[in-house]
Amino acid sequence: MKILVCIKQVPDMASRFKVNGDGTWYDETDLAFRMNEYDEYAVEQAVQLKEQQGSTPDITVLSIGPDRVGEMIKKAMAMGCDRGVHIQDKDSFRKDPWQIASAIAGFARDKKFDLIFFGMQSQDRGSGQVGAMVAEILGIACATTVVGFAFADGVVTAKRELEGGIRAVVKLKLPALITCQLGLNTPRYPTLPNIMKAKKKELLALPIADFLKEKELVATASAYPPAKKGTGLVLEGDVNDMVGKLVGILKEKTKVVK
Amino acid sequence: MKTLLICEYREGKLLESSYELVAFADKLGAEKAMVLIGKEAEVPKVNGKLYLADVAKYGEYKPDLHKKIVLEAVKKEDPDAIVFLHSSYGWDLAPRVAAALKAGQVSEIVSINEGKFEVGLCNAKLRRTVTPQTGKMVLTIQAGAFNVAGDPQGKAQIEKIDLPDAVSPLEFVGYEPAQKKEVDLARAEVVVSAGRGVGKKENVAIIAALAKALGGELGASRPVVDAGWVEHSRQVGTTGQIVAPKLYVACGISGAIQHVAGMKKSEFVVAINKDKDAPIGEVADVLVVADVMQFVPALTAMLQK
Known part of the structure; x- marks a missing residue:
């Protein structure tokens, strides 16, 4: 069995974000980058499947981006992926989801992966498009937003999370593509011995030009901070002063505090 | 502009959130036609063309078949925009339709800002306006972002869609209820x-x-x-x-x-x-x-x- 896991590197979402120089994206200065949270579940699910299948599956982990993504690919290999592919692109943030999906499909097309895992969306762009588009381009079955995963006799049984906590149970024959929702599993922390082992694993670097033949379909006009609602009151300063003010406001504005 | 609105249907009922698509189209000042994989007794109360496919045949969640039905309606209607809710149904189906049409997709539109679509970036800490570069575009709108005014009162003009081939590579087994709520x-x-x-x-x-x-x-x-x-x-x-x-x-x-x-x-x-x-x-x-x-x-x- 051959498995592909596609992961993205994103900034820590607790950061403060500023708009970049050309006004179309966030400025990367001073940001700490890490593996997209949803993708950690994708890596974990692939590794768990490998363990359940007696270690026979071979897991390739792929990412598109600048040099900094190499560290994240190594982390995925320390979690248990067998080999890494870094599709090098300094300007990956300028590619729209269609271009990213086309490049990944271009890489995967002749490799006969049985299962492909994605996170359901990235934390920065959040389009939720790339996984389903790759499935569509490759012409394979796909289930998105998966919170339950089981594999037996060549069939994946996946639980999709719907609004209000309802789940839809679906079955897919291989080859198939799954996009992972938070809570699907508990992503592991790499252990020191596994981090050392990962350093010896193959990490292939390939230029984006080898796989990307498509033009963008959606352009960014501008990026900007959200307009403040303006009506909200902001309290700052001494904790006890703020407590006093807030209790006063609640007495005045709500019937809850008397 | 002409929009094709993809309504949602679950557990035997039209989802009320489908009317948010209508609110979005109205905000754009666009013409509208609709698609529903459902049944005739549960169509939205909206004036305009509604392409109806039978849920008994196409299931509530068989995305490959639903994609084909949407594409069939696109062929008949030739819309500028195909609009979904950014929901577990819409974010799943929209990219399949967009890729099949090679149409630019904009996900989770929160508002229309000077005629451009506004979306979030980094958990909504920043915003972006985006412009599709393709003749047809696929849009998903944020749940609750476009409010419905008043009770719906129209009557849809139904045209049925039936496909010769209805084999899905994905088998929909059924629903699992949400965990019991200990607190409401x-x-x-x-x-x-x-x-x-x-x-x-x-x-x-x-x-x-x-x-x-x-x-x-x-x-x-x-x-x-x-x-x-x-x-x-x-x-x-x-x-x-x-x-x-x-x-x-x-x-x-x-x-x-x-x-x-x-x-x-x-x-x-x-x-x-x-x-x-x-x-x-x-x-x-x-x-x-x-x-x-x-x-x-x-x-x-x-x-x-």
Whole structure:
């Protein structure tokens, strides 16, 4: 069995974000980058499947981006992926989801992966498009937003999370593509011995030009901070002063505090 | 502009949220036609063409077949925009349709800003306006972002769609109900929610104590539930409960779109966050810039006096 896991590197979402120089994206200065949270579940699910299948599956982990993504690919290999592919692109943030999906499909097309895992969306762009588009381009079955995963006799049984906590149970024959929702599993922390082992694993670097033949379909006009609602009151300063003010406001504005 | 609106149907019923698509099309001033994989007794009350495919044949969730039905309607209608809700149904189906048509897709539109589509970036901490470069475009709209005015009263003109081939590579087995709700947050007058900013599981008790002092219920954001700090039945947001209490207190919650969608109809919102720029501030009546673990115990003590 051959498995592909596609992961993205994103900034820590607790950061403060500023708009970049050309006004179309966030400025990367001073940001700490890490593996997209949803993708950690994708890596974990692939590794768990490998363990359940007696270690026979071979897991390739792929990412598109600048040099900094190499560290994240190594982390995925320390979690248990067998080999890494870094599709090098300094300007990956300028590619729209269609271009990213086309490049990944271009890489995967002749490799006969049985299962492909994605996170359901990235934390920065959040389009939720790339996984389903790759499935569509490759012409394979796909289930998105998966919170339950089981594999037996060549069939994946996946639980999709719907609004209000309802789940839809679906079955897919291989080859198939799954996009992972938070809570699907508990992503592991790499252990020191596994981090050392990962350093010896193959990490292939390939230029984006080898796989990307498509033009963008959606352009960014501008990026900007959200307009403040303006009506909200902001309290700052001494904790006890703020407590006093807030209790006063609640007495005045709500019937809850008397 | 001409829009094709993809309605949603689940457990034998048209979903009310389908009317948000109509509100979006009206806001664009666009012509509209609709698609529903459902049944005739459950079509939206909207004037205009409705392409109806039989749910008994095509299932409530068989995305490959639903994609073919949408593409068939696209062929007949030749719309400029194919519009979905950004929901578990829409975000799943839209990229398949977009890729099949090679149409630019814009996900989770929150508003229309000077004629351009506005979307979030980095958990809504920034925004972007985007412009599709293709003749046809696929759009998904944020749940709750486009409000429906009044009761729907139109009558759709139905045209049936049937495909010669209805084999799905994906088998839809059925639904699993949500975990039983131990608490119905929708009925609570006060909801005090814990977010990732509370730091650790042990600190949840401090938030629960404030909820008790206010005579309310404890809620939580998704990361706190996924971490196992609070049970799922207390999750506020699109995949948890939608609440509209008299008072909502968000403690250490940054304000991810999915959370805000679950609480923005609250009458009065207090947010406590050490980050003055946290997006929760956009929907807060009062934003207290403070460490949750310092401020909340002091507030609870004051209320108990």
